[in-house]
Amino acid sequence: MSAKVKTMERKGASLAEKIYFIEIFRGMATTFGHFWRNLLDNSKLYVRHYPEVEPEIPVRWRGRHRLTAHEDGTVKCVACFMCQTNCPAGCISIEAGERQDDRAEKMPVKFKIDLLECIYCGYCVEACPLDAIRMDTGIYSVTDYNRESFVLGIDDLLRTPGAFSEEEYKKGGA
Amino acid sequence: MSLLDILLVIIRVLFAAFVPLCFIAVCVWMERRGAGFFQDRAGPNRANIFGFRAAGLVQNLADGAKLFFKEDVISDHIEHKFYFVLAPLIIFFTAIVSFAVVPFADTLVLNGKSYIMQGIPLDLGILWFFALAGFSVYGIILAGWSSTNKYGVLGSLRSTAQVISYEIPMGLAVVSLLVVYGTINLNEMAQFQGQLLFGFIPMWGIVLQPIGFVIFLIAAFAETNRTPFDLAEGESEIVAGFHVEYSAMKFAIFFMGEYVALFVSSAIIITLYFGGYQIPFLATDTLISYAKPVAFLLMVALPVIMYFFAGWIRKNNVSHYPRKNDPRVYEANIYIKCFWGLVIVLEIILFAILLFKSGGAAAHIFVVLLQVCTFLLKVTMMIFVYIWVRWTLPRFRYDQLQKLGWQVLLPLALLNIFITSAFVVALS
Secondary structure: OOOOOOOOOOOOOOHHHHOOHHHHHHHHHHHHHHHHHHHHOHHHOOOOOOOOOOOOOOOOOOOOOEEOEOOOOOEOOOOOOHHHHHOOOOOEEEEEEEOOOOOOOEEEEEEEEEOOOOOOOOHHHHHOOOOOEEOOOOOOOOOOOOHHHHEEOHHHHHHOOOOOOHHHHHHOOO | OOHHHHHHHHHHHHHHHHHHHHHHHHHHHHHHHHHHHHOOOOOOOOOOEOOEOHHHHHHHHHHHHHHHHOOOOOOOOOOOHHHHHHHHHHHHHHHHHHHHHOOOOOOEEEOOEEEOOOOOOOOOOHHHHHHHHHHHHHHHHHHHHHOOOHHHHHHHHHHHHHHHHHHHHHHHHHHHHHHHHOOOOHHHHHHHOOOEEOOOEEOOHHHHOHHHHHHHHHHHHHHOOOOOOOOOOOHHHHOOHHHOOOOHHHHHHHHHHHHHHHHHHHHHHHHHHOOOOOEOOEOHHHHHHOHHHHHHHHHHHHHHHHHHHHHHHHHHOOOOOOOOOOHHHHHHHHHHHHHHHHHHHHHHHHHHHHHOOOOOHHHHHHHHHHHHHHHHHHHHHHHHHHHHHHOOOOOOOHHHHHHHHHHHHHHHHHHHHHHHHHHHHHHO
16 A cells, blocks of 8 residues: 655745745735734734633643542542652652541641642642542642742642532543 | 024934934834734733833833843953943944934025034935944944854854845945935935926835835845844844843843844935935925915814824723723823823914914924924834834845845846946936
8 A cells, every 4th residue: 555645735936936025025914914903903912811811721721739528528638649659740748647537547647739849740630549639720820929838738739629510520531 | 603503403413313212112112012913912011100001112111120220241251341342332333323314304494504404414425324334243243252152153253244245235226326316415315306207206216216225125124133134143043143141231232222223224215215304295395385284284184183093092092801990091091181282282383383474484494393203204114114024024044145145136236237327328
């Protein structure tokens, strides 16, 4: 079976193109069209007025992390260290402790994520056997003034709610 | 010298020195907002003083303040610190001084005495411009060499080779122009272009010398080191070229010099090929004798233009997203009031001209002001063309650039000289 060959049309060989000027003027007409349209009515600009108008975040977007909880508010995480082991950036550090309720044996006493180290690959979410860590907060802009505030503790991670409903999240393929 | 003589000398020197400087801000602003609009984005429109953004002009102030207060670094590896500091000054100085011979209005006649309207009363004209444009290459060479930096040296070599090879077609294009005009004085050239060809076409250089204009325009783009010939900066290959080692105010002076050069080369193109300060169909003498009807027409036209301009401001100076008590609407109203105030002042001035004796000193001064405005308007339009080209065309490769210069423009310019000379000899 011979490979399918598609011959591409080569541009730039004809005389009209070799003179340059005709093509240059055509290009300049195109750009001027854009300029003139935007000058007359700048509501036609394609760009988003970013800080005021926020982008729509799809469900599968890997935003900032959060820890999920059971209905009674206790943390789902059982401190199995799967996410910490799997993390290519090494940004997760868990300290396990004994669990008082009867759900499991262990629970995290400390659960730190260094967002300055994190590469937002989502491997922690993939690795988690209990769906305890998710990246569905929809937070895409993580900014602050000092390095310390980028290290999230267990309380911060538990506090943030998910941006999407459970149904939508499941549909997203997680 | 009477007091009037001294006053006019001061005025013309100040004009020649400060208008290019003021146009730096205008050029940078046009470049940024223009680039934004060409690419369907907004450009800088956030920096403000008490909520007034002046369509993005405030951004220039912010940038200027930033560059002014930044640390001025001269690295230890630079051996020739004197030349290192000298280089940006050469570029800036030559750019500003080369504007000195460009006439921005026709010779002003007051009380039987004529006052020339250009920075320095020199007859050198276009030669002065060539001399200084050639001299500004030394700034680039010195900057690249004294930086002791490979990128710097490469950038300055590219720029030097480019400017030198494009000076030849540029000079030859001007030679055929000199054959047509018969003078090197820019003011006389502009006066020549006030005539009419066949009685109805303005006798502008572009009509008489279309090929020469194209050659000169391309060469001027190359001389100012702007796209499509900005290989000297080639940020993808040689970082920033000759000014890679410069920071803070020394960089700012390079930057400003570049924009002054842009202004001056626009002014030269306007003077050589677009009639300079001449208003089409209205030569200086005609204007002086018809000063009153022209003033009256302007009095009628100004409010009409302002009405539409106000509508444009009101439409575009709003937030294009839901916002309570949009401050931009308030801002737009203030701008519109300012512009209406300006229009009222202009109307009063024009009305005063209607009151004065026709053909008198007032008419002469009015014509000069009108011509200055025409000149600046034309220059602004030419600068827009530069910006337009910059955001349309990609950069040439180095060999393509040299090929275009030596194998296309040079023969074309020579051919143009022959054709022009033949025409001039045949017609005279």
